[in-house]
Amino acid sequence: MTINAMGGGAKYKGTQMREKQLSEMIEKKVTEAKQVCEGDETSDECKVAWDEVEKVSQAKADLRLRLEVEKKDPLEFFCLENPETEECKVYDD
C-alpha cells in the first residue's frame, strides 16, 4: 500500500482518505459538469453541476490550508479519544 503524502501534515488515515476522496470528487464532478452542460450551458442542471465543483474544490482547499498552513490534522481531537478506530491509524512519512 502506498501512502501518498499530499503536502504537509495529514497524520491520520482518516484525513488522508478524505483528501483522496475530495480529489477524486473534483475530477469526477468536473467531468460530470462538462457532460451536463454540453446540452444547455444556461440550464439549472449545468449551474448546479459547476456549483458542486466549486463546493468540493473549496472543501479540498480548506483541508489543505488546515494541514499545510496550520499544520493541524482535523482528526486530532477525535483520534485522541478514539485511537483504536480505523480512521485514526497513524502513518509516518
Add this chain to the structure above:
Amino acid sequence: MAVCPVYTTQSLNSTCSISTPSKTHFSSHHNHLVFYRTSKRTSKRGGSSSCVITCSAGDSQTVVIGLAADSGCGKSTFMRRLTSVFGGAAEPPKGGNPDSNTLISDMTTVICLDDYHSLDRTGRKEKGVTALDPRANDFDLMYEQVKALKSGIAVDKPIYNHVSGLLDPPELIKPPKILVIEGLHPMFDERVRDLLDFSIYLDISNEVKFAWKIQRDMAERGHSLESIKASIEARKPDFDAFIDPQKQYADAVIEVLPTQLIPDDNEGKVLRVRLIMKEGVEHFSPVYLFDEGSTISWIPCGRKLTCSYPGIKFSYGPDTYFGREVSVLEMDGQFDRLDELIYVESHLSNLSTKFYGEVTQQMLKHADFPGSNNGTGLFQTIVGLKIRDLYEQITASKTAAPLQATKA
C-alpha cells in the same frame, strides 16, 4: 432584546426561589423574568396587579458578527486572523464530528452557514438549485439559532458535511462571547441582519477571483483553466442575484481588485484593496489617514522608506456607497519588509490598537497566511481590531445597565 424562558411558580414569598427545570440549556448568560401577583388586590381597573422584575446577568449577551463572501467557509484566513486578535487558536469542537465546520476559541465561536443548508448535495441536484440560492438554505432555523445564541441559549446546530454532501446529526453550540457567522448568506435574511452587531462583506472582483481560483485549483487533477472559468461563469447569475446584493448592508466591505501599479497585471499577485467603512455605525469608528474626512493620496516610499517594485500607494477619503456615507481606505501594492509595515501603521489613525505596533505584530504572527504582504491581510487584521473594540464597548455598556423594578 433578551429572550427569556418563562416558568410558572406557585407562590413567591421572600424565602422562595425559582427552581430551574433539569432540561434546559442554562448558562450564566441567562436573564430571568419573573411575574408575580401580589396577594393584596390593589385592583385599579378590575385586573390584578403584577410586578415585573428584570435581572440583567453580568455576562450579558453574545456579540454577533456576520462575514459574507463566496464559497461557503473559505475565509479561513480571515477567521484565523480575527480569532487571533482575541488570543488563542480556533479549533474544531473537541471530540465531536470530525467533519464539523465550526471553530471555537476562548472568546469566539465561528459557525459556517453551510450548516443551514436545507438541501443536501442530492437535494440540490434534484431540485436544480445551487447552494447560492436561498431555496437551498433554512433561514428560519438560522434566525432562531442565532437569536438563541445571542440571548445566551445553547443550540443543537446541524452539520453540513462537505465530504459526504449530507447533513450530519447536530452538534451542541454553547453561546460564546463573540459569535461569528460566516458564509454565503449572513445578511440575506432581514431578521438575521438585525441580530448582527457588525457585518463584513468580502468583495472579490472577477479578475482576482479567477486568479485566486487558478492558484487554488490548478494543482488538482481534473481542473484546467477552462473548468475553473466555466465554474465561475456558471455560478455568476446566482451569485449576482443572491450574494452580491448583501454588500449594501455591510458595515465594512473589503473590496479586492487588481493592482493599478503594474500595467496589465493579470496574475493577481499584487492587489489593490479597499476598506469601505460605513459612517455612523454604533461602536465603530472608521480608520483614517492623516486627517479624518479629508481626501488623501499617499505614497510612503521615498526618502525615509525604500520600497521594492511595485511599491505601495495609499488613498483615503469620504464617499457614498449604495446611498450611504462611507470612508474608504485603500492600499495598492505589497509590503516586502517589516519596516514598511510599521511605517504604514504609524501613519494610520483610529486603528483601535492597544499598543503601538499591534497591527504589525498581528501581521507577523501570521506571516505564512495568504495576503500577509498586502491590503487583504492588513485590512482583515484592522477589522479584527475594530471588532475587538466594538465588543469591548458593547460589553462595557451592558454591565452598566442597572437592575430595574417597576411596580404597577
